[in-house]
Amino acid sequence: MVENYAVLPCNGLDKSAGVISGEIAIKLCENEKNEIICPVFYRVTDAKYNKIAGEHPLLVIDGCPTRCASKLAAEKNLKISQKILITEEAKNHHIELNSGLRILENEKSLIEIILNGLNKAEAQHAQSSDENTIQFDFDYETFQNGKFNFRVPKNPQVYYNENDCWAWVFGNRARIGVTDFVQQNLSDILYFTPPEIGAEIDQFGEVGDIESSKALVALISPVSGEVVAINESLVQKPEMINENPYELGWVAEIELADFESDKELLIGFDKYFELMKKKVENTNG
Amino acid sequence: MSETTFMGVERGKIDWKPTIDYSKCDYCMECTKFCPHKVFEVHENDEIKLIVKNPNNCVVFCRACSKICGPDALSFPDKNATTQRIKEIRKEESNG
Numbered sequence: 001m002v003e004n005y006a007v008l009p010c011n012g013l014d015k016s017a018g019v020i021s022g023e024i025a026i027k028l029c030e031n032e033k034n035e036i037i038c039p040v041f042y043r044v045t046d047a048k049y050n051k052i053a054g055e056h057p058l059l060v061i062d063g064c065p066t067r068c069a070s071k072l073a074a075e076k077n078l079k080i081s082q083k084i085l086i087t088e089e090a091k092n093h094h095i096e097l098n099s100g101l102r103i104l105e106n107e108k109s110l111i112e113i114i115l116n117g118l119n120k121a122e123a124q125h126a127q128s129s130d131e132n133t134i135q136f137d138f139d140y141e142t143f144q145n146g147k148f149n150f151r152v153p154k155n156p157q158v159y160y161n162e163n164d165c166w167a168w169v170f171g172n173r174a175r176i177g178v179t180d181f182v183q184q185n186l187s188d189i190l191y192f193t194p195p196e197i198g199a200e201i202d203q204f205g206e207v208g209d210i211e212s213s214k215a216l217v218a219l220i221s222p223v224s225g226e227v228v229a230i231n232e233s234l235v236q237k238p239e240m241i242n243e244n245p246y247e248l249g250w251v252a253e254i255e256l257a258d259f260e261s262d263k264e265l266l267i268g269f270d271k272y273f274e275l276m277k278k279k280v281e282n283t284n285g
Numbered sequence: 286m287s288e289t290t291f292m293g294v295e296r297g298k299i300d301w302k303p304t305i306d307y308s309k310c311d312y313c314m315e316c317t318k319f320c321p322h323k324v325f326e327v328h329e330n331d332e333i334k335l336i337v338k339n340p341n342n343c344v345v346f347c348r349a350c351s352k353i354c355g356p357d358a359l360s361f362p363d364k365n366a367t368t369q370r371i372k373e374i375r376k377e378e379s380n381g
Contacts, residue, residue, distance in 0.1 A: 064355045064356075065352055065353050065354055065355055066313070066315060066354075067353065087357070162292055162345075163344065163345075163346055163347065202364065202365055202368075203368060204346045204364055204367075204368055205364065206348075215319065215321075215349070216319075216352060216353060217349060218348065218349060218352070220346050264375075265292050265368070265371065265372065
């Protein structure tokens, strides 16, 4: 059972997805150990909900990709433990939402699926242990721009794409993540959406999202293959990507499907270091 | 400023840009606020108030604006077809 959460729905009343977010929050808070946060009242006053949000892990429920609840959480500087996007859930489960604002059969089914999914995820989380024991010995080259340092690993096993993601290839696997360019641009990372273990990813396919109050960035996989591991620690501590996106802040591991072909469109340290410098200069004017 | 090449291929040769479905777009302009590359342009006084002004500024394979689009009005080309096309162009250019 999902419990002990502070639940922040967008509660948007002009779309069925928003109404569903509110309904799920109500259902979760019928369990007395969860606490609801009203987004409307929270905009007006901080005191009541800052306390609740400080005492419980935060579950954010956005209706549509405008992500009003996520934005509110970012404005209030809240750390998000878990997130649901109703329109995406509907798409994933092939459920068409009605254009009205009433909760009908389809909406009821989706609510049930999401609540069951939350319970399952909670159970898995309770059982999961940290098995991320592989250590890589990164050797960095750094350049500085103003007060910011940009590191790039020089190791020959590390490949880059021009979307600022890296892959350390070892045997038939690669560990992947974002570079310092991404984390410096995003500033404080507040939320990480991991890819699903077992998902088949094409080269340049998306393997998770990273969000700060400034932006949302999808991690574009440098390699193709199956996701065989994710960095579970990032779900609770996405700020580890800011601390070091290569070591503790790695994102996922991929069982390689066709690295020889993928390699054609990847670059090594020399080229990426120059490219990143150019990007930093352009970004800063 | 936009990159002029992507993976060694002239950016203008790569078809990667958002397409706006005007039947869904509600002109909330979240995409213009979100995209740092000035891909979109707002025409406040026109009937069509939002256009894709600088398609070549769009970062190839980035679809972030479509993810923050409330009415789901933005779409992108097929990623695999784009990858394939980049490989073909590189091959054509290396052959001569």
